[in-house]
Amino acid sequence: MDSRYSSMTVKPDTRTLIMDIAEKAVLEKGFEATSIDEIVVAAHISRGGFFYHFKDKNALARALIERYIDAENALFDDIFGRARELNDDPLHAMLIGLKLLAEMLDDLPNGHPGCVIAAAAYQDRLFDRGVREMNRRAILGWRARFRAMFEEIAKVYTPREPLDLNALGDMVSGVVEGAIVLQRVLGERQTVSAQIMQLRTYVKLLFAPPMQMDH
Amino acid sequence: MDSRYSSMTVKPDTRTLIMDIAEKAVLEKGFEATSIDEIVVAAHISRGGFFYHFKDKNALARALIERYIDAENALFDDIFGRARELNDDPLHAMLIGLKLLAEMLDDLPNGHPGCVIAAAAYQDRLFDRGVREMNRRAILGWRARFRAMFEEIAKVYTPREPLDLNALGDMVSGVVEGAIVLQRVLGERQTVSAQIMQLRTYVKLLFAPPMQMDH
DNA sequence: TGTACATCAGTGAACGCGCGTTCACTGATGTAC
DNA sequence: TGTACATCAGTGAACGCGCGTTCACTGATGTAC
Numbered sequence: 372m373d374s375r376y377s378s379m380t381v382k383p384d385t386r387t388l389i390m391d392i393a394e395k396a397v398l399e400k401g402f403e404a405t406s407i408d409e410i411v412v413a414a415h416i417s418r419g420g421f422f423y424h425f426k427d428k429n430a431l432a433r434a435l436i437e438r439y440i441d442a443e444n445a446l447f448d449d450i451f452g453r454a455r456e457l458n459d460d461p462l463h464a465m466l467i468g469l470k471l472l473a474e475m476l477d478d479l480p481n482g483h484p485g486c487v488i489a490a491a492a493y494q495d496r497l498f499d500r501g502v503r504e505m506n507r508r509a510i511l512g513w514r515a516r517f518r519a520m521f522e523e524i525a526k527v528y529t530p531r532e533p534l535d536l537n538a539l540g541d542m543v544s545g546v547v548e549g550a551i552v553l554q555r556v557l558g559e560r561q562t563v564s565a566q567i568m569q570l571r572t573y574v575k576l577l578f579a580p581p582m583q584m585d586h
Numbered sequence: 587m588d589s590r591y592s593s594m595t596v597k598p599d600t601r602t603l604i605m606d607i608a609e610k611a612v613l614e615k616g617f618e619a620t621s622i623d624e625i626v627v628a629a630h631i632s633r634g635g636f637f638y639h640f641k642d643k644n645a646l647a648r649a650l651i652e653r654y655i656d657a658e659n660a661l662f663d664d665i666f667g668r669a670r671e672l673n674d675d676p677l678h679a680m681l682i683g684l685k686l687l688a689e690m691l692d693d694l695p696n697g698h699p700g701c702v703i704a705a706a707a708y709q710d711r712l713f714d715r716g717v718r719e720m721n722r723r724a725i726l727g728w729r730a731r732f733r734a735m736f737e738e739i740a741k742v743y744t745p746r747e748p749l750d751l752n753a754l755g756d757m758v759s760g761v762v763e764g765a766i767v768l769q770r771v772l773g774e775r776q777t778v779s780a781q782i783m784q785l786r787t788y789v790k791l792l793f794a795p796p797m798q799m800d801h
Numbered sequence: 802t803g804t805a806c807a808t809c810a811g812t813g814a815a816c817g818c819g820c821g822t823t824c825a826c827t828g829a830t831g832t833a834c
Numbered sequence: 835t836g837t838a839c840a841t842c843a844g845t846g847a848a849c850g851c852g853c854g855t856t857c858a859c860t861g862a863t864g865t866a867c
Contacts, residue, residue, distance in 0.1 A: 385810080385811085398708070399710055399711045400618075400709055400710060400711035400712050401616050401617070401618055401619075401708060401709040401712065402616070403615075403616055403618040403619040404618040404709065404711070404712055406852075406853065406854085407853080407854065407855090408852080408853075408854090416810095416811075416812090417811070417812050417813060418812085418813075418814095418854090418855085419811065419812055419813065419814095419856090419857085420810075420811050420812070422854090422855070422856080423809085423810060423811060424810090424811095427854075427855075428854065428855095485708065488767075488771060489704070489708060489767045490708045492767050492770040492771050493613070493616060493700065493704060493705045493708050493709075493767075493770075494615055494616040494619065494708075495614055495615060495770065496614045496615035496619070497615050497616065497619055503771075506771045507771055507772060507773070510768055510771050510772055511772070531791060532787045532790070532791065535780060535783070535784070537780070538777075538780035538781060538783065538784050539784065541765075541768055541777065541780070541781065542781065542784055544764070544768065545761065545764035545765050545767070545768050545781050546760065546761065546764055547764065548763070548764040548767045548768065549759070549760035549761055549762065549763040549764025549765070549767070550756075550760050550764070552703075552704045552707050552708075552760070552763045552764070552767075553725055553756055553759065553760050553763065555707040555708075555710065556703065556707050556718075556721045556722055556725050557722060557725055557726070558722070562756065565750060565752070565753035565756070566753060566756065566757065566760050568750070568753065569750070569753050569754065569757050569788070572747050572788075572792070573784070573787075573788040573791070573792075575747070576746060576747065576788070576791040576792060577787070577788075577791060600843080600844085621819075621820065621821085622820080622821065622822090623819080623820075623821090631843095631844075631845090632844070632845045632846060633821090633822085633845085633846075633847095634823090634824085634844065634845055634846065634847095635843075635844050635845070637821090637822070637823080638842085638843060638844060639843090639844095642821080642822075643821070643822095
């Protein structure tokens with residue numbers, strides 16, 4: 372009788388529905404404070420239904436974090452891939468990519484919803500070794516990704532200050548994570564994009580020649 | 587019989603003891619996951635004793651956050667005040683201050699323990715309006731503090747790129763918050779100081795004249 | 802095409818445990834006269 | 835200096851509620867012969 376789903380909609384994937392509801396709640400009030408009961412009520416299933424899809428609450432956390440990491444990686448692939456198509460120069464591609472990232476995060480209806488990795492970082496002891504290792508790998512993956520891009524830039528442009536490539540690689544995720552915290556606390560809408568644009572200016576100043584001497 | 591406190595120590599202030607224990611636990615696993623029971627066991631008092639000092643769990647959160655904000659403000663006053671004593675030029679004072687901040691955070695035994703404001707940001711709906719407003723004021727306070735410092739710098743040095751003073755002011759807390767998240771996830775020791783040093787390089791590049799023309 | 806069995810995607814009652822909070826009470830210290 | 839009372843800093847038993855998890859069961863769909 373419940374026909375909230377139109378005939379054109381794909382069959383509602385209960386597992387995905389549970390994860391969507393859970394992610395929203397976890398980002399709002401934390402993992403421990405999000406009860407299975409409230410999830411199943413919102414998803415219109417029974418308690419038992421939840422445990423059919425996830426063996427326990429930790430399995431839900433794992434799935435949430437895994438999905439988030441995959442989505443973020445796909446987003447970075449997409450944005451910086453597109454940026455590179457637009458400009459073959461690695462520095463300009465990076466600057467375009469950061470601009471695209473800022474614009475994308477600006478266009479989200481209610482700002483960035485938050486990062487489940489940061490949420491998990493502040494609820495560390497709740498999770499098993501596997502979850503912590505997944506998070507670590509994700510952050511190291513982003514470090515390596517951006518580090519490689521900065522290395523490519525450094526082959527073409529002489530940096531004006533000595534480079535700490537790991538720190539520079541970490542800076543993208545770091546600035547975004549920090550800005551998300553500020554945005555959540557302030558309740559403003561453009562904090563994240565403004566911080567990314569600051570990072571963009573830094574990259575520009577760090578590599579671009581003082582007065583267009585080289586180019 | 588329990589004489590862990592030497593005769594030279596001031597009488598153990600139970601309220602402070604509760605807060606120290608609670609802060610550590612909250613930063614490790616979140617507010618909801620930290621039970622009053624575990625706090626009172628660690629503090630060697632009874633449940634009732636806890637409620638003598640805090641009317642409920644939210645009052646503990648409020649006290650924790652208030653204390654954290656005060657401590658952070660005192661730290662900033664101290665560090666950037668000292669930096670200004672060392673160099674009257676606002677840009678150099680800022681650069682010295684950031685260096686001192688990075689060094690200080692490097693010297694902490696186990697890295698930065700975490701920020702209770704960020705922890706609260708990811709457990710938002712657990713807290714009342716008062717707590718959220720306190721956090722907002724703290725972040726805006728830091729924005730204003732550093733914004734004023736950057737304004738002073740901009741009076742003396744022409745920035746090489748257009749300034750977004752609010753975003754620049756936010757960047758100090760933002761970079762630190764983000765770096766704390768990375769450091770927690772990575773389990774490394776120098777992530778926070780490395781990120782602050784990146785911010786320092788940005789400030790240097792943004793304001794310092796290209797080739798010492800002005801000075 | 803019909804029947805038997807297996808799998809999928811759940812239902813809903815029941816469990817026991819741990820949580821935040823209340824409350825009557827207590828013993829030590831401080832203050833007034 | 836002695837006595838009466840108030841305040842401080844707790845104790846510890848009891849409360850009821852909500853939580854994560856288990857489990858026997860079920861009805862719809864898929865597959866084998």
